[in-house]
Amino acid sequence: LSGKKAVDSSLLEELEEILFTSDIGVEITEQLIERLQRRVDRKSLDNPEQLKTILKEEMISFLEAGQELSAVNEIPDKARNIVEVIMFVGVNGVGKTTTIAKVAHYFQAQGQKVMLVAADTFRAAAIEQLQIWGDRVGAEVISQKRGADPAAVVFDAISAAKARKMDKLFIDTAGRLHTKLNLMEELKKVQRVANQQLSGAPHQVTLVLDATTGQNAIAQAQVFAQSLGVTDIILTKLDGTAKGGVVIAISQRLHIPISFICTGEGLEDFEIFNPREFVEAIFD
Amino acid sequence: ILTEKLSKIFQGLKGKGRLSKENIQEALKQIRLALLEADVNYKVVKNLLEEIRQRALGQEVLESLTPGQQVIKIVSEELTRLMGEGRRELNLSGKEPLSLLLVGLQGSGKTTTAGKLANYLRKNGYHPYLVPVDIQRPAAIEQLWKIGEEISIPVHPSDSTDRPEDICLKAKEAALRIGADILVIDTAGRLHIDEQLMEELLRIKDVIHPTESLLVADAMTGQDAVNLAVKFNQVLDITGIILSKMEGDARGGAALSIMAVTNKPIKFVGIGEKLDELEPFYPDRMSSRILG
Numbered sequence: 001l002s003g004k005k006a007v008d009s010s011l012l013e014e015l016e017e018i019l020f021t022s023d024i025g026v027e028i029t030e031q032l033i034e035r036l037q038r039r040v041d042r043k044s045l046d047n048p049e050q051l052k053t054i055l056k057e058e059m060i061s062f063l064e065a066g067q068e069l070s071a072v073n074e075i076p077d078k079a080r081n082i083v084e085v086i087m088f089v090g091v092n093g094v095g096k097t098t099t100i101a102k103v104a105h106y107f108q109a110q111g112q113k114v115m116l117v118a119a120d121t122f123r124a125a126a127i128e129q130l131q132i133w134g135d136r137v138g139a140e141v142i143s144q145k146r147g148a149d150p151a152a153v154v155f156d157a158i159s160a161a162k163a164r165k166m167d168k169l170f171i172d173t174a175g176r177l178h179t180k181l182n183l184m185e186e187l188k189k190v191q192r193v194a195n196q197q198l199s200g201a202p203h204q205v206t207l208v209l210d211a212t213t214g215q216n217a218i219a220q221a222q223v224f225a226q227s228l229g230v231t232d233i234i235l236t237k238l239d240g241t242a243k244g245g246v247v248i249a250i251s252q253r254l255h256i257p258i259s260f261i262c263t264g265e266g267l268e269d270f271e272i273f274n275p276r277e278f279v280e281a282i283f284d
Numbered sequence: 285i286l287t288e289k290l291s292k293i294f295q296g297l298k299g300k301g302r303l304s305k306e307n308i309q310e311a312l313k314q315i316r317l318a319l320l321e322a323d324v325n326y327k328v329v330k331n332l333l334e335e336i337r338q339r340a341l342g343q344e345v346l347e348s349l350t351p352g353q354q355v356i357k358i359v360s361e362e363l364t365r366l367m368g369e370g371r372r373e374l375n376l377s378g379k380e381p382l383s384l385l386l387v388g389l390q391g392s393g394k395t396t397t398a399g400k401l402a403n404y405l406r407k408n409g410y411h412p413y414l415v416p417v418d419i420q421r422p423a424a425i426e427q428l429w430k431i432g433e434e435i436s437i438p439v440h441p442s443d444s445t446d447r448p449e450d451i452c453l454k455a456k457e458a459a460l461r462i463g464a465d466i467l468v469i470d471t472a473g474r475l476h477i478d479e480q481l482m483e484e485l486l487r488i489k490d491v492i493h494p495t496e497s498l499l500v501a502d503a504m505t506g507q508d509a510v511n512l513a514v515k516f517n518q519v520l521d522i523t524g525i526i527l528s529k530m531e532g533d534a535r536g537g538a539a540l541s542i543m544a545v546t547n548k549p550i551k552f553v554g555i556g557e558k559l560d561e562l563e564p565f566y567p568d569r570m571s572s573r574i575l576g
């Protein structure tokens with residue numbers, strides 16, 4: 001009878017290293033290792049492949065718990081002919097503007113009529129950047145002058161989208177740190193004004209997270225969710241070496257589904273989120 | 285926070301003086317968790333903990349009347365030592381016009397930081413010239429143009445059909461003509477694993493001979509900080525780092541990781557989106573932030 005009851009410690013350290021260096025974080029790593037210890041049977045204690053298989057299954061189940069609320073694959077309520085309004089939010093530089101272009105391109109390829117709103121009225125050349133993407137994608141961009149009230153631009157855009165019977169309206173907002181309360185208030189105001197112009201808008205609030213971000217992504221998700229209600233997350237820059245493991249903690253704690261992932265700077269670098277592939281990539 | 289946790293571990297020791305092995309083990313465990321939660325890289329934490337462990341088992345703690353305090357002091361000293369190395373002022377000596385080259389991953393804050401640096405240089409009596417070399421991102425050149433307008437600093441009219449190296453050469457000639465003494469060069473964001481784009485940076489460096497090659501990194505970067513830092517340093521032999529978005533609540537462990545693997549100094553930190561929101565890097569402030 002093997003006297004061993006626990007996984008060999010150097011093997012455990014190897015697995016921990018994979019988890020930690022993927023930005024999975026202390027809390028989730030501890031939970032995963034504990035589940036592993038409970039689930040593994042004696043004959044597999046020394047079998048690294050079997051241990052990895054168990055770990056992967058646990059990680060996928062954490063992610064799938066969050067995915068249950070995913071509205072991405074819902075068919076929009078076309079019978080009512082209401083434009084679906086989706087607001088993109090997130091901290092500075094994560095890829096919101098570029099991601100909007102990809103999402104617009106994705107839905108256009110499915111035959112939907114999409115329109116964009118340049119509601120980042122703060123940053124230098126933010127409007128121009130979105131306009132160039134709008135040209136490339138073939139989607140109209142509603143904008144005003146730099147310095148305009150973002151809520152006012154959104155108000156105009158929603159009435160234009162309604163008038164032109166658009167299927168989807170994507171709102172690009174300025175990057176902002178979640179610690180800046182006045183900037184979070186600005187977003188809340190955009191949300192209120194959108195709802196005034198079209199009851200129920202914005203129907204989706206998509207939080208864009210950068211895969212190179214560490215544990216701070218959890219704070220970002222918490223504050224944006226608390227402040228606005230986040231319907232889904234898009235994870236960008238997975239074409240680098242960062243694994244984005246922090247989304248497992250976000251999924252487990254906040255149950256926000258991940259809708260898409262981005263893997264590059266081009267319009268086609270865009271995929272529907274697949275928990276199994278995501279977890280496999282962590283162990284690659 | 286860590287200092288409270290460590291105080292708890294050692295509080296039963298008043299009058300006893302000596303630390304037990306268990307106390308030390310527990311303290312090291314708490315330090316490790318605090319550093320990992322602060323995004324310090326796993327391997328960097330491992331090495332750092334070994335340094336701390338050696339010292340914690342040594343005479344200075346053994347003979348101390350307040351061993352707990354001594355351990356806390358060791359941790360903060362080791363962190364500050366790791367982050368305090370290297371010359372932190374900009375190297376601005378050499379034949380004019382000098383060049384400062386900004387590089388880094390996509391979205392890390394290079395373009396904004398270029399503006400901040402130019403603003404800082406002008407306040408210190410220099411005549412900077414901003415050079416946009418990002419011909420790939422939509423409206424990147426316009427972005428730097430608008431930034432230049434805001435702070436009244438001339439921006440090179442880069443031609444997006446030129447190669448980046450040629451833009452830099454033309455900018456150098458233009459700088460001489462207008463009497464500018466420092467070029468601040470903003471490059472396109474790129475992945476450290478993109479060999480072609482990393483080679484492009486090397487070509488730019490070989491053509492312009494910058495006195496500073498500065499890696500602009502995001503303060504909220506996680507474990508990946510070591511990968512990108514090692515690669516950029518390998519290819520360019522960077523002279524320093526600028527950590528952006530530091531005014532947020534990211535613990536900033538990336539700062540420690542990057543300095544540990546490159547031995548290069550963090551010269552500045554970005555503390556906001558405005559063009560005057562740049563300040564020097566203070567290692568002791570950073571280490572207490574990382575320790576939480």
Ligand SMILES: Nc1nc2c(ncn2[C@@H]2O[C@H](COP(=O)(O)OP(=O)(O)OP(=O)(O)O)[C@@H](O)[C@H]2O)c(=O)[nH]1
Binds near residue numbers: 097236237240263
């Ligand atoms: N490699 C890579 N780069 C990306 C990806 N998504 C966006 N980027 C790049 O990241 C940089 C920032 O993208 P933006 O779309 O401007 O980000 P943003 O969130 O709108 O930025 P702000 O509006 O300034 O807050 C650009 O250089 C993009 O090309 C991705 O999936 N992979």
Ligand SMILES: Nc1nc2c(ncn2[C@@H]2O[C@H](COP(=O)(O)OP(=O)(O)OP(=O)(O)O)[C@@H](O)[C@H]2O)c(=O)[nH]1
Binds near residue numbers: 395
């Ligand atoms: N909060 C905050 N935002 C910053 C800071 N520095 C830059 N930013 C913002 O970060 C975002 C990205 O900045 P950019 O200067 O466009 O970044 P970049 O590295 O040039 O991006 P690419 O050229 O696409 O690689 C913008 O929204 C900036 O305003 C900072 O110190 N604090």
Ligand SMILES: [Mg+2]
Binds near residue numbers: 120175
């Ligand atoms: Mg943007």
Ligand SMILES: [Mg+2]
Binds near residue numbers: 394424470472473
């Ligand atoms: Mg840029």
